[in-house]
Every structure is written in structure tokens, then in C-alpha cells.
Amino acid sequence: GAGVSQSPSNKVTEKGKDVELRCDPISGHTALYWYRQSLGQGLEFLIYFQGNSAPDKSGLPSDRFSAERTGGSVSTLTIQRTQQEDSAVYLCASSFSGTPYSNQPQHFGDGTRLSIL
Amino acid sequence: AQRVTQPEKLLSVFKGAPVELKCNYSYSGSPELFWYVQYSRQRLQLLLRHISRESIKGFTADLNKGETSFHLKKPFAQEEDSAMYYCALSPLGRGGGNKLTFGTGTQLKVEL
Numbered sequence: 001g002a003g004v005s006q007s008p009s010n011k012v013t014e015k016g017k018d019v020e021l022r023c024d025p026i027s028g029h030t031a032l033y034w035y036r037q038s039l040g041q042g043l044e045f046l047i048y049f050q051g052n053s054a055p056d057k058s059g060l061p062s063d064r065f066s067a068e069r070t071g072g073s074v075s076t077l078t079i080q081r082t083q084q085e086d087s088a089v090y091l092c093a094s095s096f097s098g099t100p101y102s103n104q105p106q107h108f109g110d111g112t113r114l115s116i117l
Numbered sequence: 118a119q120r121v122t123q124p125e126k127l128l129s130v131f132k133g134a135p136v137e138l139k140c141n142y143s144y145s146g147s148p149e150l151f152w153y154v155q156y157s158r159q160r161l162q163l164l165l166r167h168i169s170r171e172s173i174k175g176f177t178a179d180l181n182k183g184e185t186s187f188h189l190k191k192p193f194a195q196e197e198d199s200a201m202y203y204c205a206l207s208p209l210g211r212g213g214g215n216k217l218t219f220g221t222g223t224q225l226k227v228e229l
Contacts, residue, residue, distance in 0.1 A: 003160075033216060043203065043219035056216060091161065103149050103207050103215045108161040 004109035006092050012115045015084060021077045021112045025094030032075050033095075033106060034059075034067060038088035046090075049075060050097065082116045089113050119144040121206050123220035130194050131228050138189040138223045140178075140204030147209040150180055150187040151217070155201040164189075164202070174198070194227045201225075 005024040013019055025032050034046040036059075045059040049069045060066070064082075069075040079086055093106035122141045130136055142148060152164040165173045167180040167187060178189045187204060203222045207215035 035217075035219075042221040043205075043217075045216040045218065048216055059216070098215060103209065105151070105163045105166065106217060107163075108153075110160045 004092055004094050004107055006090075006109035006112050008112060009110060010113045010115075012117065013082060014117050016081055018078065018080045019082055019114065021079075021090050021114070023075045023077070023092030023094075023109060025073065025075070025092070026107055027073075028096070029094035029107070030072065030097045031095045031104070031106075032069060033093040034075070034077050035091040035093065036088045037091060037111070041088075043091070046077070079114075082114075084116045087114055087116045119148070119206050119208065119218045121204050121218055121220035123202075123204055123223050125223045126221070127224045127226065129226045129228060132196055133193050136189075136191045136194045136198065136225065136227075138202050138204075138225065140187045140189065140220060142185050142187065142204075142206050144206060144208065148206045149209045149215075150178070151205045151207070152176070152178055152187075152189050153203045153205055153219075155203070157200070161203070194225075196227050196229065199225055199227045 007022045032049040035043050037043045047067050048056040051072045052069050064080045067077045089111040091111045093108045095104040095106045098104045120143045150167045153161050154164045155161045176191045180187050201222050201224050204220040205217040207217050
């Protein structure tokens with residue numbers, strides 16, 4: 001694949017439903033990130049994966065949000081019992097692992113636009 | 118905690134005029150600073166990073182640790198520079214992955 005792939009590109013759902021968002025990183029990228037872009041909040045970090053482990057989940061806004069990564073590749077972000085304030089564009093990014101002296105640039109997908117009615 | 122501030126939501130310049138998009142940061146450790154750009158209907162992409170010290174599409178940015186700034190500059194704006202620009206910071210020295218903290222973005226509009 002040429003870049004980070006996210007699906008679906010758009011999702012409209014009713015309040016209270018669960019949603020799953022998918023991210024396919026660039027092949028070989030060990031690090032994977034989820035961000036959220038919403039009006040008034042800008043781009044916010046949600047969670048970071050190194051391989052299948054998530055050393056930093058500090059950005060997840062509530063316990064309704066969870067994410068997993070399998071095979072060191074695909075990741076899914078799950079939002080349970082969605083609320084209207086969850087409406088946003090959810091962005092995924094991937095990168096190679098950095099070093100203590102330099103971080104690797106993150107490559108972003110097109111995002112999933114989530115709308116909660 | 119780290120913070121990135123972009124004071125201008127919108128910057129409008131004429132073609133051929135100089136451009137400066139401001140970015141200030143606060144972070145107690147060693148930061149790495151980036152500029153990301155999002156053109157209309159395209160994904161967010163890296164424009165440049167301070168460690169590379171390179172010029173991309175005529176843009177440069179110098180990290181000023183004394184002023185905690187990383188302003189993006191271009192001497193002569195082109196119409197194709199119209200886009201949303203985000204300044205971002207991630208901590209250095211932690212190896213592996215480092216989350217990005219973004220500013221709120223500046224919409225650059227280059228007018229003919």
C-alpha cells in the first residue's frame with residue numbers, strides 16, 4: 001500500500017451505538033498513533049502503539065474508548081455507547097521507531113469522519 | 118506538559134509577498150518541532166522538521182530555544198501555498214514513539 005489507509009471514510013450513527021474504526025498502517029511501520037480532530041479542540045492525541053502494545057493511552061477521553069492492534073499491523077479504535085461529543089475526524093498515523101536523538105516522521109491517513117446523531 | 122501555540126487562525130497575503138506563520142511552544146525537556154500542512158481535500162503531511170534543517174517548497178523554519186519559537190517562513194508566497202499549517206512538538210530522547218502535540222493551525226490564503 002502506498003500510505004496509511006483508514007476505513008470507513010465516513011460513519012454516521014445514532015447516539016448510544018458502538019462504532020469501530022480501522023487503520024492499516026504503512027508496511028513495516030512499528031509505531032501507530034490515533035488522533036482526533038474536532039471543532040474547537042484541534043488535533044488531539046488519543047493512543048500510541050509500539051508493535052501490539054500500547055505504552056501510552058493517556059489521550060483516551062473516557063473508558064468508552066478502547067483500541068487494539070494485532071499482528072503489529074492493523075489497529076481498530078472502538079467507541080462504545082457513542083455520544084454527540086464524539087463527533088470528530090479520527091486520524092491514524094504510523095511511523096518507524098525513532099531513536100533517542102530523532103523521532104521518525106508520522107504519516108497520516110485520510111481519517112474517518114464520525115457523526116453521531 | 119507540552120503546549121504549542123499558533124496565534125493566527127487565518128493569514129492572508131498577496132502572491133509574491135513574504136510569509137511568516139508563527140509558532141511558540143512550551144516544554145521543559147528537549148523538543149523536536151515539526152510543521153505539517155494540509156492542502157484542500159488532501160491528508161495531513163509533513164512539511165519540515167527542525168532537525169533536518171532543510172528547505173521544503175521554499176519554506177524554512179529555525180528553532181529558537183531562547184524565544185521557544187519555530188516560525189515558518191517563505192520569502193515569496195505562491196498561490197499553491199494556500200493550505201492549513203500545523204506546528205507540532207514531540208519530546209526527544211525517549212526513543213520509540215513520541216506523540217505529537219499540535220497547535221490549533223493557521224489557514225494561509227495567498228491572494229492574486
